[in-house]
Amino acid sequence: MAGLSLRCGDCGAHLKSVEEAQEHAELTLHTNFSESTEAVLNLVCTVCGKPCRTKIESDLHTKRTGHSDFVDKTMEEAKSLELNASEMVVPEIDKKLLEELESMGFPTARATRALHFSVLNLPLTWVADHENDEDIDEMPLVPAKTNAEVAKRSLTPEEAKIKAQELRERARKKKEEEERRMEREREKERIRIGKELLEAKRIEEENERKRMLALRQAEKDEEKRAREKIRQKLEEDKAERRRKLGLPPEEPGTSKPSAPPMRERKSALPIKPATKTEHMRDCLRSLKQAHKDDDAKVKRAFQTLLTYVGNVAKNPDEEKFRRIRMTNATFQDRVGCMTGGIEFLEVCGFEKVEGDEFLTLPKQKVDMAVINSAGAELTSAINNPFFGVL
Structure with a gap:
């Protein structure tokens, strides 16, 4: 054929x-x-x-x-x-x-x-x-x-x-065009993979946030149950003491008689003012309670304050450690925007100067006892998980 x-x-x-x-x-x-x-x-x-x-x-x-x-x-x-x-x-x-x-x-x-x-x-x-x-x-x-x-x-x-030269040139151009097309496809694939990774990271962070909220709620519920057990234990002890004394059980609806009004007595002794240590503790407690939903931010503020105080304790003669720019973005994010943060530094001896732009601790006002107390209070607040809860 x-x-x-x-x-x-x-x-x-x-x-x-x-x-x-x-x-x-x-x-x-x-x-x-x-x-x-x-x-x-x-x-x-x-x-x-x-x-x-x-x-x-x-x-x-x-x-x-x-x-x-x-x-x-x-x-x-x-x-x-x-x-x-x-x-x-x-x-x-x-x-x-x-x-x-x-x-x-x-x-x-x-x-x-x-x-x-x-x-x-x-x-x-x-x-x-x-x-x-x-x-x-x-x-x-x-x-x-x-x-x-x-x-x-x-x-x-x-x-x-x-003709052969023309064909080689056409083949070269065709190959270059194919390489450009493949590069565009690879770039689209990289963008797609990047978006998938970002979405996966967002979902992971959202799940972690939900897990932390659930864990925090579980801790609150456990604390509530513990207080209820203590209250029941106190009621049982009280009923047991009444039984031993031969007294009838206290009726649930019976209200306790109100104590007679006490006559106000003027003490001859002067009232002791709050110490700087107590004032520091109040500032840290206010900071913790104002931001109780963000433990990480509170702990970061405590760590930053401890760094400032520790630098002064180690280098009391260095002016750069006794001078803080209040407009600094890092300071504002970690301490300045937190309730009680600046007040804590003022209790340590820092003063606002130059139109409230700086916090400065004058060299002659450096009290190492106060600085050491501040460090001790900050360390206790960081390590004590129940600080500021009650």
Whole structure:
């Protein structure tokens, strides 16, 4: 049976004619072609008119578009090719190149097949790739009409060189465009992964926040139950003492008689004023109670105050440790915005100066006893989990 198509040995594509093989070679730089008795299919979609060359291509078209009706026009083209092949002749080739190959020792039939089937005038490469073909030494035959068209389109060595350069340039540009497209795809993938990681982190932080709230509520409930047990224990002890004294049990609805009003007595002794240590403790307790829902922020404020006090205790002569800029963002975030933070420093001896822009501890007012007491109170507040609860 006469050849119905050409097969590309590099990618396996089926091509209808030599013209299609040359176009395929220009686009892909493939040069390994051979005759095939397998006809190229021509399945035409009845909905959109798209032609499909193979069953796989028609299946992909159906999957993408949903079009499943095709008309098989393969035999029509096969009959057309057979009619055109009724008059078979030896293809016209470059006589000069044929003489050169014959002078190298190649048989005329082999040289003719190489010059006819090789793309971009690379006969030696074609011979090397097809030297084991069964029909390598048979003279090729092509339809007379096709032979005339191929003869018209044959290229000189100079034209072939220019054409090859153009094809390489087109292949290079195509490769660059493909690399840019792949880079855009990779960038989209990186952005997608980044968004997924941020969302996962947000969900994890939200779950951690809910867990901490549940843990804090459980601690409050446990503390409430403990107080209720203590109250019940006190009531039982009270009832036991009344029983031992022979007194009747106290009725639940009985209210305790109010104590008679005490006459106010003026003490001859002066009332002892609150010490600085007690004032410091009150400042820290106010800070803890004002921000009881944010233990981490409270602990950070205590740590910052302890750092300020510790620097003064270690370096009382260094002015930089006795001077705090109140407008500093870090100071405001950790101490300045916290209730009782600045008051605590003022109890330690710091004073507002220069329009309340700085807190300064004058060297002559440094009282190491007060500074040491401040450090002790801060350490106790940090380490005692029940500080400021009651």
